[in-house]
Amino acid sequence: MGERLRPGGGPGARVELSGWGWQHSGRDTHALRGVDLTIEPGERVLLLGASGAGKSTLLHSLAGLTGPDSAISGDQEGALLVDGEPADRRRGLVGLVSQDPETQLVMARAGDDVAFGLENLGTEPGLIWPRVDGALAEVGFPYGRRHSTGALSGGEKQRLVIAGALAVRPRLLLLDEPTANLDPDGAALVRGVLQRLLAETEATLVLVEHRVADVVDLVDRVVVLEPGGGVIADGAPGAVFAEHGRSLAAQGVWIPGREPEPDVSPGAGGSPLLEAVGVAARTPVELGARSASPRTVLSGVDLPVAAGTATALTGPNGAGKSTLLMMLAGLGRPYRGEVLPRGPLAEADRRPLRRWPARRLARHVGTVFQHAEDQFVTPTVREELLFAPLRAGMERGAADAWVDELLERLRLTRLADVHPYTLSGGEKRRLSVATALSSGPAHAPDVLALDEPTFGQDTRTWTELVELLGVLRTEGRAVVMATHDELLLRHLTDTRVRVSDGGARAESGSRSGTDREEGGSA
Known part of the structure; x- marks a missing residue:
C-alpha cells in the first residue's frame, strides 16, 4: 500500500489579503476587488459565491499563478500574502487541485505524475516512491504507477491530481471542486482522505465546492465572495447559513436545505431515434514497450434512445x-457493434452514425x-x-x-x-x-x-x-x-x-x- 500520508511540512500557512483585487487581461471588469481576508494557520475555509464570483481566481492567486511573471496574466491591486510573502514566492508550500484535472497532468505515466511535484521540491529520493504509492492508495486510484495518464477517464484523472497534491504534504491545500468528476463512492473516499489528513496535520485548507452539504463537516469557516467585489459573509457555517441563507440562496449560492426546484414538464416520449446494437469498446492502444495492453471497457451493449x-x-x-x-x-467508433439511426434519423441517413x-x-x-x-x-x-x-x-x-x-x-x-x-x-x-x-x-x-x-x-x-x-x-x-x-x-x-x-x-x-x-x- 505504500506509506500512509502522515504529517509533514510543518504547520499550516497563514493567508492575508488586504484591499486585494484582480482583473484578467482583456476584461473590462475585475474578477475580485477590495478583498480583505485573513486565514490563520490550520483553518479550514469553504469559499462560496455565485458562478463567476472569482472563487477559482482567488485559489489560483493563492497558488502563485497570477502576477507579473506567472501563468495567468492580468492586473493586481492590493496585497496577497502567504506566510508574509507574495504567493508566487511560496509555491513550494501549496498544493492545488483545479477544476479541470486535464490542465494539471504533466507526465505520461500515473506514478511519474504524482512524483513530479515531490521531485521539484527536492524530496529525498528514497521517500518519493513510498509517498507516491501511499497517495495513490489513499485516493483509491485503480491502476499501477505505469498506467498511461492519457488512458484515464475524467474522474480517474481527478483522483490522480488529488494524489499529487496530497503527496507533497502542503501547508496550504487549495481544492477547486475536488470531487466534481467523481462517482459518489469515489467522492466519499476522497472526503474521508481529506478528513483524516486534516485531523493528522495542521495544513490550512481553502475549498471551493458547490454541493455544500457534502463538505460542511470538513470546514470550520465559510467565506462568501461577491462577483467583482469582496467578502459579503464570513463566519462559522451554521451562523452564516442562519443569517444569510435566504439572501445567498437568492444569489445562486448552494445552501443546505435550499435546493433548486426547476419547472420541468414530463417528457413526451416516443419511438427510438438511435440505438446501440451489440456495442463493445476497448481502451486505446498505448505506445511504448511497457504500455498496458488494450482492455475491454464495454461489451454487448444494446441501448435504444x-x-x-x-x-x-x-x-x-x-x-x-x-x-x-x-x-x-x-463521435466514437465501437470495437464491435454499431450505433444505428432510427425513425427520422434513419430517413436522413441509414448508415451507422459514425459514418455520417x-x-x-x-x-x-x-x-x-x-x-x-x-x-x-x-x-x-x-x-x-x-x-x-x-x-x-x-x-x-x-x-x-x-x-x-x-x-x-x-x-x-x-x-x-x-x-x-x-x-x-x-x-x-x-x-x-x-x-x-x-x-x-x-x-x-x-x-x-x-x-x-x-x-x-x-x-x-x-x-x-x-x-x-x-x-x-x-x-x-x-x-x-x-x-x-x-x-x-x-x-x-x-x-x-x-x-x-x-x-x-x-x-x-x-x-x-x-x-x-x-x-x-x-
Missing part, C-alpha cells in the same frame, strides 16, 4: 460512460464534451453561439435574438465579447451546453449528448440549464447525459442506465418506471 425522453448514464469512474456517450453521438458526414451529424446530434474547450472554435462567446444557427440557415436577426436570450438566461451577457478559453470552469460548461442549444428550439438537434452538463453551476444557472433541456425533451428531442449529479437525475431522467462491469443496465426508479436490461456485462 427514444424521442421525448431523458436517459442518464451513471456508474463508477472508468466504467465507460463518456465512451458510450461519444459512440451514441456518432460531419455537417449532417452536427445537424441531428448536439454534443457537449467532458472538456468544454474541445468544442470551442471562435474567438468570442457571442460568435460561438452564433456559429451553429447561422450555419443552419437561420436568419441573422432571429439568430441574434435567440443568442441574446441564451446569454441572458445563462448569465453570460457580460462575457459576450470575451474569448471562451478565458471563462471560469462553470462559465465554460454553460457555454458548451448553450452551443448545443444555439440553433434554437425549432432547429435544435434531434438528440443531445451531454457529458456532465451541470458541472460547476450555481443554483440559478443549474435551474436554467435543466429547464432548457426539459423544454427540448417536451418538444420531442432525446437527451442523453453522462452524470453524477443526483439532483439532475431526480428532476430530468426518464431512464437511468448504470454503466459498470462492461455493460449497461437500466435501473429501477426511473421516472418512466422502466426496469429493463439495456445490455449485458462482459
Whole structure:
C-alpha cells in the first residue's frame, strides 16, 4: 500500500489579503476587488459565491499563478500574502487541485505524475516512491504507477491530481471542486482522505465546492465572495447559513436545505431515434514497450434512445460512460457493434452514425464534451453561439435574438465579447451546453449528448440549464447525459442506465418506471 500520508511540512500557512483585487487581461471588469481576508494557520475555509464570483481566481492567486511573471496574466491591486510573502514566492508550500484535472497532468505515466511535484521540491529520493504509492492508495486510484495518464477517464484523472497534491504534504491545500468528476463512492473516499489528513496535520485548507452539504463537516469557516467585489459573509457555517441563507440562496449560492426546484414538464416520449446494437469498446492502444495492453471497457451493449425522453448514464469512474456517450453521438467508433439511426434519423441517413458526414451529424446530434474547450472554435462567446444557427440557415436577426436570450438566461451577457478559453470552469460548461442549444428550439438537434452538463453551476444557472433541456425533451428531442449529479437525475431522467462491469443496465426508479436490461456485462 505504500506509506500512509502522515504529517509533514510543518504547520499550516497563514493567508492575508488586504484591499486585494484582480482583473484578467482583456476584461473590462475585475474578477475580485477590495478583498480583505485573513486565514490563520490550520483553518479550514469553504469559499462560496455565485458562478463567476472569482472563487477559482482567488485559489489560483493563492497558488502563485497570477502576477507579473506567472501563468495567468492580468492586473493586481492590493496585497496577497502567504506566510508574509507574495504567493508566487511560496509555491513550494501549496498544493492545488483545479477544476479541470486535464490542465494539471504533466507526465505520461500515473506514478511519474504524482512524483513530479515531490521531485521539484527536492524530496529525498528514497521517500518519493513510498509517498507516491501511499497517495495513490489513499485516493483509491485503480491502476499501477505505469498506467498511461492519457488512458484515464475524467474522474480517474481527478483522483490522480488529488494524489499529487496530497503527496507533497502542503501547508496550504487549495481544492477547486475536488470531487466534481467523481462517482459518489469515489467522492466519499476522497472526503474521508481529506478528513483524516486534516485531523493528522495542521495544513490550512481553502475549498471551493458547490454541493455544500457534502463538505460542511470538513470546514470550520465559510467565506462568501461577491462577483467583482469582496467578502459579503464570513463566519462559522451554521451562523452564516442562519443569517444569510435566504439572501445567498437568492444569489445562486448552494445552501443546505435550499435546493433548486426547476419547472420541468414530463417528457413526451416516443419511438427510438438511435440505438446501440451489440456495442463493445476497448481502451486505446498505448505506445511504448511497457504500455498496458488494450482492455475491454464495454461489451454487448444494446441501448435504444427514444424521442421525448431523458436517459442518464451513471456508474463508477472508468466504467465507460463518456465512451458510450461519444459512440451514441456518432463521435466514437465501437470495437464491435454499431450505433444505428432510427425513425427520422434513419430517413436522413441509414448508415451507422459514425459514418455520417460531419455537417449532417452536427445537424441531428448536439454534443457537449467532458472538456468544454474541445468544442470551442471562435474567438468570442457571442460568435460561438452564433456559429451553429447561422450555419443552419437561420436568419441573422432571429439568430441574434435567440443568442441574446441564451446569454441572458445563462448569465453570460457580460462575457459576450470575451474569448471562451478565458471563462471560469462553470462559465465554460454553460457555454458548451448553450452551443448545443444555439440553433434554437425549432432547429435544435434531434438528440443531445451531454457529458456532465451541470458541472460547476450555481443554483440559478443549474435551474436554467435543466429547464432548457426539459423544454427540448417536451418538444420531442432525446437527451442523453453522462452524470453524477443526483439532483439532475431526480428532476430530468426518464431512464437511468448504470454503466459498470462492461455493460449497461437500466435501473429501477426511473421516472418512466422502466426496469429493463439495456445490455449485458462482459
